[in-house]
Amino acid sequence: MTALLQVEGLSVHYGGIEAVTGLDLEVRQGERVTLIGANGAGKSSTLKALAGLVVPSAGSIRYDGVDLRTVPAWQRVGRGLSLVPEGRGVFSRLSVEENLLMGAYHRNGATGLYEELERVYGLFTRLHERRHQAAGTLSGGEQQMLAIGRALMAAPRLLMLDEPSMGLAPLMVERIFEVIRNIAEAGVTLLLVEQNARLALEICDRAYVMESGRIVLTDSAARCLDNPLVRSAYLG
Numbered sequence: 001m002t003a004l005l006q007v008e009g010l011s012v013h014y015g016g017i018e019a020v021t022g023l024d025l026e027v028r029q030g031e032r033v034t035l036i037g038a039n040g041a042g043k044s045s046t047l048k049a050l051a052g053l054v055v056p057s058a059g060s061i062r063y064d065g066v067d068l069r070t071v072p073a074w075q076r077v078g079r080g081l082s083l084v085p086e087g088r089g090v091f092s093r094l095s096v097e098e099n100l101l102m103g104a105y106h107r108n109g110a111t112g113l114y115e116e117l118e119r120v121y122g123l124f125t126r127l128h129e130r131r132h133q134a135a136g137t138l139s140g141g142e143q144q145m146l147a148i149g150r151a152l153m154a155a156p157r158l159l160m161l162d163e164p165s166m167g168l169a170p171l172m173v174e175r176i177f178e179v180i181r182n183i184a185e186a187g188v189t190l191l192l193v194e195q196n197a198r199l200a201l202e203i204c205d206r207a208y209v210m211e212s213g214r215i216v217l218t219d220s221a222a223r224c225l226d227n228p229l230v231r232s233a234y235l236g
């Protein structure tokens, strides 16, 4: 089976700093894949390169059979490749509903827009209750829901999430992961970056472990959970 996403030799530089070095990664249709690694390993840089938010210094990215090199970020969203960024990036002065509608900005016209909105509200009733409230007044967990909801408004086929549990209370982390699991079960392919490696490995099929910009290990999530090196470095 051909991969939905196929990354070969990806490198990302910021001036003289090499954040990602020759990374190979593959995500097949329907898979849930996690990328784990310590702070500064290059996980966010990898996702940003896939989303088209940073320009790689080397390598190729194929998504759904298309070379993404010349495809701008907004068109990647239009093709079903969506990123929920680290730190959420909600528009704090816009209402919850305006934020959600921003997630569908690449669409032509309103076809399906309100169905999508209803689906997101069905998934996150809290967002529906607060739909007229400014996003900046939401709690951290609600903002994470909003960021995920906004990405869903683009009807993604491959959803990339960068540290969705960051800064959230344990109960909210559980809730967010439940939603992520539901999204995957609805048929969306997942690429998940998460500091909480145990949680990520528990909901994913496969994992890549990244250190200093390189993939140092790739295996099934179940075997990673049992791997002594992974356990000592990431599962504390």
Ligand SMILES: Nc1ncnc2c1ncn2[C@@H]1O[C@H](COP(=O)(O)OP(=O)(O)O)[C@@H](O)[C@H]1O
Pocket (backbone or CB within 6 Å): 014, 017, 018, 019, 037, 038, 039, 040, 041, 042, 043, 044, 045, 046
């Ligand atoms: N905008 C930037 N400018 C300069 N260096 C950056 C920038 N973003 C990230 N870096 C550096 O790139 C490396 C990888 O960062 P990042 O991709 O954010 O890692 P992670 O998400 O795994 O914590 C780190 O050394 C970080 O300091």
Ligand SMILES: [Mg+2]
Pocket (backbone or CB within 6 Å): 043, 044, 045, 086, 162, 163
């Ligand atoms: Mg990061």
